[in-house]
Amino acid sequence: MEAAARVIARKGVRGLRVEELAAEAGVSTALIYYHFKDRTGILRATLQFINERAERYTAERDPDAPPLGPREELEQTLLLELQETPEVRENSTAWGELRQSAVFQPELREDLAKATLSWIQEVAELLGEIRPLSTAVALASAAERLTALLEGLSGRWLSGGIPVEHARALMREAIEVEVARLGR
Numbered sequence: 581m582e583a584a585a586r587v588i589a590r591k592g593v594r595g596l597r598v599e600e601l602a603a604e605a606g607v608s609t610a611l612i613y614y615h616f617k618d619r620t621g622i623l624r625a626t627l628q629f630i631n632e633r634a635e636r637y638t639a640e641r642d643p644d645a646p647p648l649g650p651r652e653e654l655e656q657t658l659l660l661e662l663q664e665t666p667e668v669r670e671n672s673t674a675w676g677e678l679r680q681s682a683v684f685q686p687e688l689r690e691d692l693a694k695a696t697l698s699w700i701q702e703v704a705e706l707l708g709e710i711r712p713l714s715t716a717v718a719l720a721s722a723a724e725r726l727t728a729l730l731e732g733l734s735g736r737w738l739s740g741g742i743p744v745e746h747a748r749a750l751m752r753e754a755i756e757v758e759v760a761r762l763g764r
Contacts, residue, residue, distance in 0.1 A: 581629035584622055589673035593623065593681035620687050627678050627688070630671045631695050637667060650709035655755055657706065661730055662737060662747050672734045679731070700724050711762040722758040729754050 583605035587596055601622065602609040616622045638660040641648070648656060661672065682688040703723035708714065714722075733747040742750075 584626040585674045588677050589670045592677050624691050630674050654706040714762045
């Protein structure tokens with residue numbers, strides 16, 4: 581799965597060739613087809629892998645550090661998607677490629693919609709811990725705006741349009757705006 585994420589991040593979904601994936605993973609093409617059946621199976625499994633990997637690196641906490649409050653946890657969770665590590669760059673690039681490919685590959689839309697909804701729900705839950713009197717609709721809307729902004733900022737950062745620190749500053753401002761809006 582790491583090899584698939586690397587190839588998709590580097591070549592895009594349209595550039596994904598099973599032979600190249602097999603070479604990158606150090607296995608035979610027959611083994612790839614055995615496990616994933618077809619190209620769509622590879623893409624679905626890669627989407628699941630990058631989501632699970634993102635959950636891991638956004639949840640990583642120093643065991644010796646004091647626990648975070650809900651506001652700090654929200655900020656850390658979102659800002660860890662904007663960090664200069666090969667793993668985050670690869671994940672974010674592959675996510676963007678998979679999202680774009682769903683325009684032309686409807687079989688990926690449901691999986692992407694589920695992954696996106698899960699992410700929105702996670703952010704809405706954190707917002708709900710900060711603003712417990714907010715309605716579920718307001719929390720979901722704020723979470724959707726924040727996650728959509730994060731995807732856009734990530735794309736601009738990865739393509740060299742803005743520096744990562746500027747993307748992080750914009751994300752912090754957006755969090756502040758959404759939390760304040762929920763408090764009205």
